[in-house]
Amino acid sequence: MVISMNKIFIRLFQVFSNQLVKLIKWEDPLVLSGEKTLNKLPKMLKEQKIVNVFVIVDPNIYRLGLSDAFLDGLKEVGINYELYTEVKNNPTIESIEKTLTSYQKKVFDLTIVIGGGSAIDTAKLTLIVAENKGKKLKQLRGYFKVRKRIPPLIAVPTTAGSGSEVTIAAVVTNDETHEKYAITSPKILPRMVVLDPNLTINLPPSITAYTGMDALVHAIECYIGKANTKYTKKISLEAIKIIWNNLRIAVEDGKNTDARNKMLEASFKAGCAFTRGFVGYVHAISHQLSGFYNIPHGLANAVILPKVLEQYGKAINKDMYKIYKALGYQDNLSMDEARCFIINEIYKMNNSLNIPKKFEGVLEKDIETMVKRCMKEAHPMYPVPKILSKKSLINIYKEMI
Template identity: 35%
Template sequence: MDNLMQAFSFELPTRIEYGIGSVHQLGEELKKLKVNKVMIVTDEGIVKAGLIEKTVASLKQYAIKYEIFQGVEANPKDYNVEKGAAVAQCFGAEGLIAVGGGSPIDCAKSIAVLVSHDGDKIKSFEGKTAVTKPTIPLIAIPTTAGSGSEVTFSSVITDTKNNYKMTVKSPLIAPKIALVDPEMTISMPPQVTAATGVDALTHAIEGYTVKVAEPISDAVALYAIELISKYLKTAVFQGEDIEARAGMLMGSLLAGMAFSHADVASVHCMAESLGSVYDAPHGACNAILLPYVMEYNMEYCQERYANVAKAMGASYSNVEEGAQKAVEMVKQLANDVKLPSFKSLGVEEKDFDILAEMSAKNISTESNPRPMTKEDYLEVFIRAYRDK
């Protein structure tokens, strides 16, 4: 099922600098951009892990002044963005550095929007058309192999007044440079490595199977699936293995390219509703829900699921068998890396109705290979909840 007759547009505004030790290029890259004052956007966990010290060393070498803003929460909130923007403006930041997973990188993108547009409420920039001019330079340094946010031009922020996740989207908000250094992911604990790794697998599988997939996103998605399947278990259980960390980080980056140029689908719609209602970790939600949505979608994209199984290393005699193997292999991988159950997220059955309604309203529902109504989402939530 090739999609060569469908027109598409592909743009990657971010320059990728990949390699062990690439974080040490930071000062030099900022000098090239003529940036002498930067704000580092991160969270407390990254600071405690000692990863900011590696970042700061390069800044000191080039006499670049810096301020650290570590007020980013999981599922970054609108008030995190607005406080960060106020700190950046007060400091006179000429650029931003995001160090962390998807939360700090997404938060930094939105901080850059407010600083560059003299805005005070990120809500004003929701959607695809509100960002109208280039933002101050942002360099992203991922420390998890999961979100792929270092190469996407979306920023997902929790609207705390209306209690849902909104998206600020524009090629203008993409990081100028992504310094993709496998060594920066070594300190990730096993549980985080597992959840973020299957999150990246979700990005790749959804990016490959959505209605709006196109040939370039297909290519990077399939290679991402291959890399993640090959290296995830080693990265989880032998965290010091630098080859496994490199394989996962590259898989995550490619998966980010795939879904940002195609779309995500119903797994993300469900995960975002859980993040809105429970503040549950986005990566873990995606990882746990992936096989249940794949089962629901099965009859609508068998050939593509069979290709997923092939990328994961399976052989099969027909498309139906291959598609079934894809679901089984995703479930097995989740079990092998000890992902928690859906119930462990603290979800209550009484909330399923509102969760299903929020999921159905999510714009990415339209991209799911099989149509999904509120009732369909409800059915999948119940199946995931009751499964042992």
């Protein structure tokens, strides 16, 4: 009885919050895509009379020389830039203060960030603090608390997965408590996104696989969730199709720019979808594993995805059948069979991407705490297709260790 009352509360909360979120509309950033697009940017900025820019570059991307042609291009057209490369993996309140000190040295017309999710979040968080003077990041934690729109930001993702270039959230960690939290508001969206596959061709296969699976999880969790609009249904399904057909190619042949380009497009679409339609238990479960054991986000998500889909069972039959059909499978399977088929294909995909079925080093004694935190994250916010019991969640964790 207690559980069912709790479920009723969760669903009522979601009905109310989904309506509220649907009222808050925003436009996705402008997109510039294709091979070597980043190198065309300096000329375009010059034409827009941009004079001073703040450039944040992921340290690995900078070390590999992948931003050199762009920085040279800025010099050639006479645009002044301040370069910042001390991006921290998983930005903290302290690391953002450091970036802010650099940002506040001059007045900039715009900021350009070249990097993965951590770099893009660093840029978003720095600009939030710069623009919302007097407010501390912890005061802006949660939904829709950022009052002023951040100054113009161009995001150039160098991994195809996080979708941070198009999401309305930025994640920061408290240095003292190690607690991770998100600041969510349409006011932190970049104005423009550059999707250049040449920046991702040097990514190692494992990173390509983990980040690509993260994007697949974004798309699937959104598609089977209960907070969709026509738009999020359409683009999440498109993202699933693209990833299904291109992730393995991008992992096996990293220099295949067509597959790389398509993965960037899919990650962007999945980002557009889940920033409106949310994620589900896969993320709630994986965040705890990453917090406790530093397991890469995409890897954790990939391992967890089929387990959670199994737990949902018949509740996701309709959507899984639509995914099955959209992926072009022709066999005349029943809905149950189609769901099991797709789950099995995800196991096969993980296997072909060298993603294990279980995690090493995860301790049974931590499961209770992880489940508690997972439930706190998922309930009542995530519009999951089926509310899972504490026992089911414990079983999912146990199956993976």
